[in-house]
Amino acid sequence: MGMLVTVYRKEHFNAAHRLYNPTWDDAKNKEVFGLCNNPNFHGHNYDLVVKVKGPVDPDTGYVINLKTLSTIIKAEVLDRYDHHNLNMDTDEFNPEKGGLIPTAENISVIIWQRLRKHLQENLQLTVILYETERNFVEYSGD
Numbered sequence: 001m002g003m004l005v006t007v008y009r010k011e012h013f014n015a016a017h018r019l020y021n022p023t024w025d026d027a028k029n030k031e032v033f034g035l036c037n038n039p040n041f042h043g044h045n046y047d048l049v050v051k052v053k054g055p056v057d058p059d060t061g062y063v064i065n066l067k068t069l070s071t072i073i074k075a076e077v078l079d080r081y082d083h084h085n086l087n088m089d090t091d092e093f094n095p096e097k098g099g100l101i102p103t104a105e106n107i108s109v110i111i112w113q114r115l116r117k118h119l120q121e122n123l124q125l126t127v128i129l130y131e132t133e134r135n136f137v138e139y140s141g142d
Contacts, residue, residue: 006053007063011073013082016043017102022095041085046107047130048077050115054123064123076114081107104131108139116141 018041019033029037036042050073054063086093086102092110093102100106108129116125130136 009050011048015081016041017086049128051126072118104137108137
């Protein structure tokens with residue numbers, strides 16, 4: 001398989017969301033999600049780190065062309081989520097359409113799924129999503 005190298009691409013996007021479970025009453029949603037349950041939504045300045053690990057291609061010297069990775073991230077993440085309301089503007093997080101609660105955990109899984117389909121099978125993918133400077137999650141497909 002050759003030498004394995006990890007490359008990283010960091011991006012940034014802003015998005016609004018509301019954390020709530022539509023099957024719960026207002027009191028339980030407020031108890032569990034606190035300020036993140038604001039019915040008028042709230043926003044985050046997300047930092048996204050995409051980590052790709054794999055063999056170095058002897059013909060190019062790349063694990064993956066970072067310009068190609070940047071283009072994929074723009075199409076699959078930034079164009080979909082940047083300056084959007086995740087609950088209202090996306091099917092994957094819209095509660096009226098059976099979407100997931102837009103927690104950092106769920107957002108990272110969806111981003112991983114959206115990116116994974118564009119990468120060669122021999123490449124390992126990890127998504128690290130910072131919701132704040134101190135709160136972040138990591139998902140590697142397992």
